Amino acid sequence: MPATGTPHPDRLLPPDPALRPIARRLYEAVRDAPIVSPHGHVDARVLLDDAPFADPASLLVTPDHYVTRLLHADGVPLELLGRRPAGVASSPPSEAEARAIWQRLCERWTRFRGTPVRWWLEHELADLFGVDEPLSAASAERTYDAVAARLAEPAFRPRALFRRFRLDVLATTDDPCDDLAAHAALQAAGFSVRPTFRPDPYLEPGRPGWPAHLTRLAKAADTDTGTAAGLVEALSVRRRHFIENGATASDHAHLDAGTEPLSASEAERIHRSARAGTATPAEAAALRRHLLLEMARCSCEDGLVMALHAGVLRGHHGPTTERFGPDTGHDIPVRLELTRSLRPLLERFGTVHGFHLVVFSTDETVWSRELAPLAGFYPSVYAGVPWWFLDAPDAIRRFHEAVTETAGFSRLSGFVDDTRAFCSIPARHDMARRIEAGTLARLVAEHRLGEDEAAEVAAGLVSQARTAFKL
Amino acid sequence: MPATGTPHPDRLLPPDPALRPIARRLYEAVRDAPIVSPHGHVDARVLLDDAPFADPASLLVTPDHYVTRLLHADGVPLELLGRRPAGVASSPPSEAEARAIWQRLCERWTRFRGTPVRWWLEHELADLFGVDEPLSAASAERTYDAVAARLAEPAFRPRALFRRFRLDVLATTDDPCDDLAAHAALQAAGFSVRPTFRPDPYLEPGRPGWPAHLTRLAKAADTDTGTAAGLVEALSVRRRHFIENGATASDHAHLDAGTEPLSASEAERIHRSARAGTATPAEAAALRRHLLLEMARCSCEDGLVMALHAGVLRGHHGPTTERFGPDTGHDIPVRLELTRSLRPLLERFGTVHGFHLVVFSTDETVWSRELAPLAGFYPSVYAGVPWWFLDAPDAIRRFHEAVTETAGFSRLSGFVDDTRAFCSIPARHDMARRIEAGTLARLVAEHRLGEDEAAEVAAGLVSQARTAFKL
Amino acid sequence: MPATGTPHPDRLLPPDPALRPIARRLYEAVRDAPIVSPHGHVDARVLLDDAPFADPASLLVTPDHYVTRLLHADGVPLELLGRRPAGVASSPPSEAEARAIWQRLCERWTRFRGTPVRWWLEHELADLFGVDEPLSAASAERTYDAVAARLAEPAFRPRALFRRFRLDVLATTDDPCDDLAAHAALQAAGFSVRPTFRPDPYLEPGRPGWPAHLTRLAKAADTDTGTAAGLVEALSVRRRHFIENGATASDHAHLDAGTEPLSASEAERIHRSARAGTATPAEAAALRRHLLLEMARCSCEDGLVMALHAGVLRGHHGPTTERFGPDTGHDIPVRLELTRSLRPLLERFGTVHGFHLVVFSTDETVWSRELAPLAGFYPSVYAGVPWWFLDAPDAIRRFHEAVTETAGFSRLSGFVDDTRAFCSIPARHDMARRIEAGTLARLVAEHRLGEDEAAEVAAGLVSQARTAFKL
Helix, strand or coil: CCCCCCCCCCCCCCCCCCCHHHHHHHHHHHHCCCCCCCCCCCCCCHHHHHHCCCCCHHCCCCCCCHHHHHHCCCCCCCCHHCCCCCCCCCCCHHHHHHHHHHHHHCCHHHCCCCCCHHHHHHHHHHHHHHCCCCCCCCCCHHHHHHHHHHCCCCHHHHHEEEHHHHHHECCCCCCCCCHHHHHHHHHHHHCCEECCCCCHHHHHCCCCHHHHHHHHHHHCCCCCCHHHHHHHHHHHHHHHHHHHCCCCCCCCCCCEEEECCCCHHHHHHHHHHHHHCCCCCHHHHHHHHHHHHHHHHHHHHHHHHEEEEEEEECCCHHHHHHHHHHCCCCCCCCCCCCCCHHHHHHHCCCCCCCEEEEECCCHHHHHHHHHHHHHCCCCCCCCCCCCCCCCCCHHHHHHHHHHHHCCCCCCCCCCCCCCCCCHHHHHHHHHHHHHHHHHHHHHHHHHCHHHHHHHHHHHHHHHHHHHHHCC | CCCCCCCCCCCCCCCCCCCHHHHHHHHHHHHCCCCEECCCCCCCCHHHHHHCCCCCCHHCCCCCCCHHHHHCCCCCCCHHHHHCCCCCCCCCCCCHHHHHHHHHHHHHHHHHHHHHHHHHHHHHHHHHCCCCHHHHHHHHHHHHHHHHHHCCCHHHHHHHHHCCEEECCCCCCCCCCCCCCHHHHHHHHHCCCCEEECCHHHHHHCCCHHHHHHHHHHHHHHHCCCCCHHHHHHHHHHHHHHHHHCCCCCCCCCCCCCCCCCHHHHHHHHHHHHHCCCHHHHHHHHHHHHHHHHHHHHHHHHEEEEEEEEECCCCCCCCHHHHCCCCCCCCCEEECCCCCCCCCHHHHCCCCCCCCCEEECCCCCHHHHHHHHHHHCCCEECCCCCCCCCCCHHHHHHHHHHHHHHHCCCCCCCCCCCCCCCHHHHHHHHHHHHHHHHHHHHHCCCCCCCCHHHHHHHHHHHHHHHHHCCC | CCCCCCCCCCCCCHHHCCCCCHHHHHHHHHHHCCECCCCCCCCCCHHHCCCCCCCHHHCCCCCHHHHHHHHHCCCCHHHCCCCCCCCCCCCCCCCCHHHHHHHHHHHHHHHHHHCCHHHHHHHHHHHCCCCCCCCCCCCCHHHHHHHHHCCCCHHHHHHHHHHCEEEEEEEEEECCCCCCHHHHHHHHCCEECCECCHHHHHCCCCCHHHHHHHHHHHHHCCCCCCHHHHHHHHHHHHHHHHHCCCCCCEEECCCCCCCCCCHHHHHHHHHHHHHHHCHHHHHHHHHHHHHHHHHHHHHHCCCCCEEEEEEECCCCCCCHHHHHHHCCCCEEECCCCCCCCCCHHHHHHCCCCCCCEEEEEEECCHHHHHHHHHHHCCCCEECCCCCCCCCCCHHHHHHHHHHHHHHCCEEECCCCCCCCCHHHHHHHHHHHHHHHHHHHHHHHHCCCCHHHHHHHHHHHHHHHHHHHHHC
């Protein structure tokens, strides 16, 4: 792309001359379809306030751990990328600092070759900001100026971009105690911004802040959380609040996908120990798995789709977590197990009409071995498309090849951008559509699918998130 | 395919113009070679009786869990697909029921896009039944009628199809107590239908019915099974009966591939506990691993090829198992380990002349990591080609890429259809031959193999099952 | 290749007409670049002595377990391939024996179809020895004679080949007690042959010979190894000796990648037990992990790059190890875990300036799941390119696809030939360059990279080992 300065219209489509024309036709038919974004980390308040974005660095570099992690690996300390130490109020950079951060990115831009960050950011710069000069030490100042100038224009404020991106629905990720006032106001203003119920810290009795979380939740739900049953009840109250404010899904991220139940008395015993700070790590994990199962039970009752993102060890580098807090680029995947872990949940709820469980994995090995076989039998299970680390062209191709032979296309979750980088949303969905077109073109060229069928599947994949996430 | 109504002659061959002509030549040279089917689940009695198949639904839908599982995932209860509750005698559907089942399949036929079920069934319908109208709600009645009409013709009775399929050898899977009268009669009638010794339930002291199995076996073998040594002796007697009736292989499916031996006294102690119903799950597993090792010892003595299909958790959804029994589409793979698990067996028997151990896996990760390295050193180990869930075009390609760089082509098992769906056998073997031709064409086009060599390898792969399974 | 008798100039480049011309241009620009070989098993004494290689069999067959293992799988006992029983002095074969060994290879040459051994050896035979007749039973005598004739020429002595191979640097693998006189003499003679510090047996308190190793080390380092602290100090002394003799790296191969520290007192306690032969396997492993962490601490101080090759179970077939010793072709990979195992090490040293940790894996599953995420955050971690069993065209392609989307190209180790087969070095590096060119050509043809950028990356990959291994 930098070779020409303009993103190529056929980019990411298969180069094989027997495939590209088919892929192009399939892609073009879905290119301009509205975007459904069922899971991500955009802050609803940004859209509510609709203030101009501050500067290129604090928009495109500092908050995006995809970007900062590779710069960190290349030797740049996080503080030189705008990260504030934990406990220090997050402050916008001065213009000089913002320019220096941008300069650091540009100087190391070659390090991103082959990564989707390169892809997303160049797509954004070209399509959104009209910047098609390659990033480099030499072009840093000019590209900074160009982006900064655009950010000052009304057309680049968050709500204008929301419309320009053709975002039909955007789901955020929210704390159960959130009052969701921002979402309510946005919906009243005609923006379909939906909250997602994310109770992780309330389900982790082994984490230091857990008792304080219980206290906050008790207040928000006006329900005693001093027992395990009360905790579930309080969460259930807040789920209803979320549903009233447009939520269709809960989202869960834990180290493993275990869902083994405890007896009521054992759950209460561990709950007491954990509040007293005396539960063992194994007990805390057992209670967490029990509570996750309870969340599935709630889903069967209240209809929230349950999304599960397991198998990532958070905060791998303790010193960095201590200094800069979470989400600083060193959450690292571990092996994931689903067959045994989800069995208690699926034996109870796997065939309950209307229950949806969308399962994501950063461990590719479960795709063909466990996830596709589960999604190919249980009406509740949807195979989550590649998430984090794997939300890239080749990985998405591998996912399709690993999953669809067993589960077909109707059991997929639809593409999930999972991003904090608001401006990258169109680039990410466009990438997915191009890869899907390429995958389907191959099936057509191998005479495994008619092109008319492939076009139906391509359109179905774009709207599949509506089905899986009940949007 | 539905776009044209007739399967394309080049289907599944690589679309790359540099590869397809090579692949076509390689495929055409093996297309019409007779079929060797060394492992599958066709019932010998069907061939013995040679009665016409009842109707399209009970032939092509109800008994095939590949088909029913994806319909179940799409919301169709198994009872609406002809499954009878466990304990209820399996009865053929009325014509109305059969038509309703077929209708359900046709209405949901789009759900199978991208799966090998789509591939196999359309191949069968077109090649065998002359039905090339795409399946859909609209065509359900016509396609049912067309298939049903054919099934009434003499040319569509089991033995006629056996000959039409050019089946050189068909191995079935049989209980050690089976008298094998059906096999004997078929062999006398000129059909090479060979039994396979499948002793799984006799080797699983942890399963409820185990003591009853021992009693049945004791009777069949006229040998006391009240000790572990007696059990092995009784199995050995029945192995001889199988060999006398044409068997060349035993087949074993357990949750793991462990083969750690026990001392004789420990084996007897657990055997006693298990008969009394007091063995722990760990003890029962230990005795099973010991018995599996004993089966390998028997193989070294009596020459039966040992086929091992480990790593699948059977009956994942308890309520469905309880209602409909086993093999109802929710056996789900788990991680498999071979290096340590098979070590006790391979240290003892891995280099014994004439011993064959064919190892299959539904966990792709062992292919390059463990299976190819084992098959590339031990003369006894053959790398089983993709089985269940992975017996599909892209998965077979991945298998070839993962295994042959380490083990070459001479250490593979040859294709195994592993099917209960008699009519799908030609379609499955044809699929394998097309994929093999494509894999080899790529090696030729990358100048890693001469085309003359590739042709030799392609022919070798078609007859490889004869070598691996001693047929 | 045998079809034509001459290696095709485009071999291994992608056949797709949209890719091949790009790949060819990228490859040609790096084809003749000097070779940097940062890790391998060539014996420095061979280069020091510079004696002619004895004969084709003892050069190309007997010592190369890639070759002997597949012949063994095909039924040839190792003694018929020139392996001497352990304890028997390794003696060169008589001419008759060498011819017989070569004959056995040639008769079974078809078994190597699809493997890199086929590729490497035919490349060597054609490019180096001018033999382009395909190997077969019929050609065995002629090809033996042709190679043998060449080996007698001065141009085929080790030092002449070193220059002909354009070997800029060759790193060997050496015992910490080695005096490195051979390396010193070679460096004085103008050959950049660098030792690598390989302390494995000194770090394995669970292995039988450990106390004897401590004694030898104490003498070599003139340091008491009777305590754990003393052992680390002695290793540190020898590391300095290695550095003085040109070493830039240490190399470590253990069953797992664990690095959990012990308290000083616990380390000393286990050290005492292990010397007395009373440490449990778990204690011995714990001390080994502690010592590996100490080696990383040393690296932070003395600057040696730390290379880690974990996850292979050595000597799988006990009877063969007993008869023929180690490295006889039955080391078999097991599952590898990095995220948790390396965490203690990376929390302490992962961001230390100048520390390099190069991590290899024979378990592909860690590539995208653990290795790329680690290398994409920690400035110290380099993703080791495919090693052993996976150092083959398709596996290297899979590696690039699995790792570079997360970590880019700058975090790779560069190609490592890891070979004992001196004459295969150019063929191996040539293979890597061709595969890299193909990978990059695909990115260009998919418009993910400009061709000018791809050319920079290709050149960078060839010299990347200099960066990762500080050469």
